[in-house]
Amino acid sequence: MDILWAWAALIAGLGILVFSADLFVDGAASLARRLGMSPLLIGMIIVGFGTSAPEMLVSALASFENKGGLALGNAYGSNIANIALILGLTALIRPIPVTAEVLRRALPVLMLVTLLAVFQLFDASVSRWEAGVLLAVFIFLMVLSMGKKTGQGEEKVLPATNIRIPQALFRLSLGLGFLIISSQMLVWGAVSIAHAFGISDLIIGLTIVALGTSLPELASSLAAARRGEDAIALGNILGSNLFNTLVVVGVAGLVRPITAGSEILLRDMGLMTGLTASLFLLGYGFRRPGNISRLEGGMLLLVYGGYTAWLLRSALV
Secondary structure: OHHHHHHHHHHHHHHHHHHHHHHHHHHHHHHHHHHOOOHHHHHHHHHHHHOOHHHHHHHHHHHHOOOHHHHHHHHHHHHHHHHHHHHHHHHHHOOEEOOHHHHHHHHHHHHHHHHHHHHHHHHOEEOHHHHHHHHHHHHHHHHHHHOOOOOOOOOOOOOOOOOOHHHHHHHHHHHHHHHHHHHHHHHHHHHHHHHHOOOOHHHHHHHHHHHHHOHHHHHHHHHHHHOOOHHHHHHHHHHHHHHHHHHHHHHHHHHOOEEOOOHHHHHHHHHHHHHHHHHHHHHOOOOOOOEEOHHHHHHHHHHHHHHHHHHHHHHHO
């Protein structure tokens, strides 16, 4: 009977997710136009961090219950899914332009933050002091970001809209609320089914929970791509990965110091770092405007498929 409820949660959650994603992106784009903000900046701060709320809730709860593997697997598995799965699918729908602003500012910051996370996990743990460092870095970056003007160069402000700021905020808030609710329904259903098959917490965190809590990013990025809001789609992924690495792991580590197996550093962090570095190569336009093409999106999907198959094989052996 519990399995039937789990499947029902999966199906209902998926339906709500599709509806709320369009509402959320529409509110974010309208707010960007009204405030005269760069679409990339609002994609990173509002959309990216907003859609990472499920990761923070799940990892904090997992840490409280002394399931460090699930907490870290959720955060870093979501980062892998964001780049390899979500950017891959989004690029298949519509090639994603990568501006000079992304290559010069956003990606270097994300790369440095990723390397900091790798360094902290060399002893296979995240202490409360290290968690505090992650949160301090996040606050510092937010102070810098909020002090910036709108993007320059290729990153233009979006055209005007008839939707007023209160309406845009209402759509944004309502969409985000339904995104979080639907993602939690999906995660609960998926974890219940996985536990019935005896799969470990780390593998559940890296696959089912990571994918489930990344569904808001997936839904909002695909919705943004369909609407031609390329900067919001890319900013969503970059902002989400920053939030996952700094805040999701930081909050979980403050709740309880996290201990993890060596495999998360050698296998999962290595892939996450490689995927982050690959964005420089994919986005750099050699004698042409930089973009992530459909072919490159397909390659990212192949990487995610291979990684997931590897995890499932290790779980079933």
